Amino acid sequence: MIVIFFIRNREKPPIEFIKDEIKLKMKNAALQPLTKENQGLFERIRRETQELNLNNVTRTKAYFDIYQKHPEIHWAFLGHMVSRNGGWNMTDLKGDLLTRLLTKKERNDYFSFLERGNWLIFQDAYPQFLLYGESLKRGKPLFYLLPYLNISTFMETIWNYFWRSPDPYILTMALVINEQNYLEKRVIQNPVYQKDVLNTLEFKLQDVLSFNQILFPYRKNSLAGQTLHQFQTLHERILLGKRLYKVLFQKKDSFIKWAKEHPHTGSRKDYWPHIFNNVNEGIPGIPYQLRLNSCKLRWGASKIYSPDLMSAWKIVHHQEAEKGDWFRDGQVADYLLETNETQINGEIEYEYCKTLERLELASLAKKVITLFD
Known part of the structure; x- marks a missing residue:
């Protein structure tokens, strides 16, 4: 096992040292048979990951549990909050609005796309956190075992660096880079999802479904977040991850407090109970009526089913x-x-309100693209 000791430089991350270490790892990539002890550890990690990788709710909770146990792993909280958005997008497909806009096949295809990505990220990221915890328990780094779990060489290098120079920013950005690259061929470039989801629903995803808006609730009914443009571009998704991290950790205490007080259910009622309800208040067969005005329910209107x-x-x-x-x-x-930005504007409430209004209008007209020409 090759080990390189990194020199700590607070002004500039030792990127070149990391690059050199990655090159050495790639040249010595052959795996040796696992010892009996490590085989047992490997099986425990696989089993625990599989048990928690049931659905979006179990994954989202598991990320937050990791963060509370290891607050130095900032990505675990970022992953928790982004995974909440994945769940909200999933349940939107069975809610009041999108059931009127999309066919059953489109909704099922879109759910499959979201669920596969959510599942893949968890089965890649969570074993890394368990191995880190075991390394702390044993008092020595065990990251040479990551390749046995099919984790990228890139992350083996990063975790070894983090073990010697704990830098939450570098670890977080490395995990953002890793997970987005991990998804690129498996989901984004997958021919099935390209045909059935991304190409078919491209305009709907970008302009209608709020697929490109990541919401971070805090305090009572307050939202922060970011909007993603060009979802299919790897570079843009990585840059979004950097911005989301800035937004989340500029006032992390408010977000953490909210997350503790609101367990994730997948319903948008979790953050806006004044607008959404997990009980369907509508009357079957009645045409949809506009319910919102400036993100407030109109007088006498029922809440949106989520x-x-x-x-x-x-x-x-x-x-x-x-x-x-x-x-x-x-x-x-x-x-x-x-990045050079010290502060990133996380204001998103107005934009999100407009998204909801467009969704309502589209649902009322049962037309999607023509409303946004």
């Missing part, structure tokens, strides 16, 4: 994750450099 995830979707049994290390070019480590 079901819990557990009642909206059954548990999916996934095929095994595709093998292969995405890492090929050390230049990807340049994303680890901090």
